[in-house]
Every structure is written in C-alpha cells, then in structure tokens.
Amino acid sequence: MSAVRDVVEVLARALTDQPDQVQVRESQHKGTTLVELYVAPGELGKVIGKQGRTAAALRTLASTAGEKEGKPVTLEIRDGKP
Amino acid sequence: MADATEPIVEFLNRFTRALGVNSAVDVEQTPDGPRLNLSGGEAEILARHRGEPLKALQHVVDMAYGRALPDEQRVFVDALEYRKGKDVELRQMAKLLADKAKQTGLEQQLGPLNPYERRIVHLAVAEVPGATTESIGDAFSKTVLISARK
Numbered sequence: 001m002s003a004v005r006d007v008v009e010v011l012a013r014a015l016t017d018q019p020d021q022v023q024v025r026e027s028q029h030k031g032t033t034l035v036e037l038y039v040a041p042g043e044l045g046k047v048i049g050k051q052g053r054t055a056a057a058l059r060t061l062a063s064t065a066g067e068k069e070g071k072p073v074t075l076e077i078r079d080g081k082p
Numbered sequence: 083m084a085d086a087t088e089p090i091v092e093f094l095n096r097f098t099r100a101l102g103v104n105s106a107v108d109v110e111q112t113p114d115g116p117r118l119n120l121s122g123g124e125a126e127i128l129a130r131h132r133g134e135p136l137k138a139l140q141h142v143v144d145m146a147y148g149r150a151l152p153d154e155q156r157v158f159v160d161a162l163e164y165r166k167g168k169d170v171e172l173r174q175m176a177k178l179l180a181d182k183a184k185q186t187g188l189e190q191q192l193g194p195l196n197p198y199e200r201r202i203v204h205l206a207v208a209e210v211p212g213a214t215t216e217s218i219g220d221a222f223s224k225t226v227l228i229s230a231r232k
Contacts (some may be wrong), residue, residue: 003100003101003102003147006100006101007100007101008096009100010093010096010100011097013147014093014142015146016148020110046145049141049145053141054141054142055146056138057137057138057139057141057142058138058142060134060135060137060138061135061138061149063140063227064101064127064130064135064138065100065101065102067127067130068101068102068127069189074221
C-alpha cells in the first residue's frame, strides 16, 4: 500500500458526496509518482474547488506523502472510471 | 457540538494513518469552534514548507466539514501547535505596533495578511486602549492599518 495513493483517496472521499465512486490509480514514471484520481461525473467541482484551490490543496498533501518516499508526485484529476 | 467535531477527528485519524504518521488528535472546544491539534513527533511533516501542508489540510477540512458546524464556528487544524505559535507571534506583533502607533502618532502596518490573520490583528489591537484598526488594500493584497485613536 502506498501512502500517496491512500492519502489522496482519504481526502477525495471526504470531499465528495459519492465516496464509493472514488478510485485512485498510482504508477511510477522515471522516479515520479503519477496519481490518477477518478471521481463520479458531476463531482469534479468538489475536488477542484473555486479557482482550483481544492485541487492545489490535494497536490500539496499528495506531495507531502511523496516526501516520505523521497519522490515527486503528479496528480491528475479525472471523472468517470479508470 | 461534539457531534460535529467527531467526524472531523475521525477524518484526521484516517488521514494520518494513510500518511503513515503516528499521531493523535487533541480536541479543544472554544467559542470560535473546535481546535484540533495533531500531536506526536511525526506530525512535524505537516509543519514543513512554512506550514503549507497544514493550510492545505485546513482547506480540505473546511470544504468537507465546514458547513456541518453551528453558527459562526470554524474548525482550526494544527500540528504540534505550529499555527498556534504563529498566531501568538502575530498577536504580540500587533500589540507592539499598537503601542508604537500611540507613542509616535504614526500609522503602523504589517505585511499582507489573509482574512484569518487580519481578524487576529483586529482582536489583539482592540485590547489596547487608545489604538484602532482598519483593513486596507484590494482583493489581492490586504493588510491592517494600526493607528492611535483620535
């Protein structure tokens, strides 16, 4: 289990009205951790927020989790299913 | 009141567990709302980068749980009392500048402040007799002007 993936999942589940629709995929690309966050259609606004402030907060906290593993993190936010 | 706090405490515990940080949540109920402090040495990771992770966590908590609180209450998320320490510093600085404004008759101001920080300055100066405050600046950068009461 990865801290980055788990952290993004916990945060996204708290922010959305349909937490069971939240899915997070993680993959490694040349020393960078790519995290793809999928939320229910129509709930993108909940995880992006006004002027992207919530998305920025998610990226900050995902990076904090990545810091423990010494890896930079890229977070992509998408709706629907992987 | 405790009912509204409980889900937030549970969320913070899920968050620290996911992060792999060994910490506990200390709850303090104040008239302004619950203050939640993450204690335990490993919570230090949230106070790095000038507390940016803490600000991000505060934002997520506001978005997810802010509306569940009664009236004007607000949750305050902290780690190792890092933000509390910053607030105490800001209060002291505001009072110092209020005294200076009274002695010199010159207006004093701090650097750009966010709404939360401006509130702290207003409240701190209100405790200094003979000093008054006013928020100035535009939407992008505001601060508080501290002056002697005329």
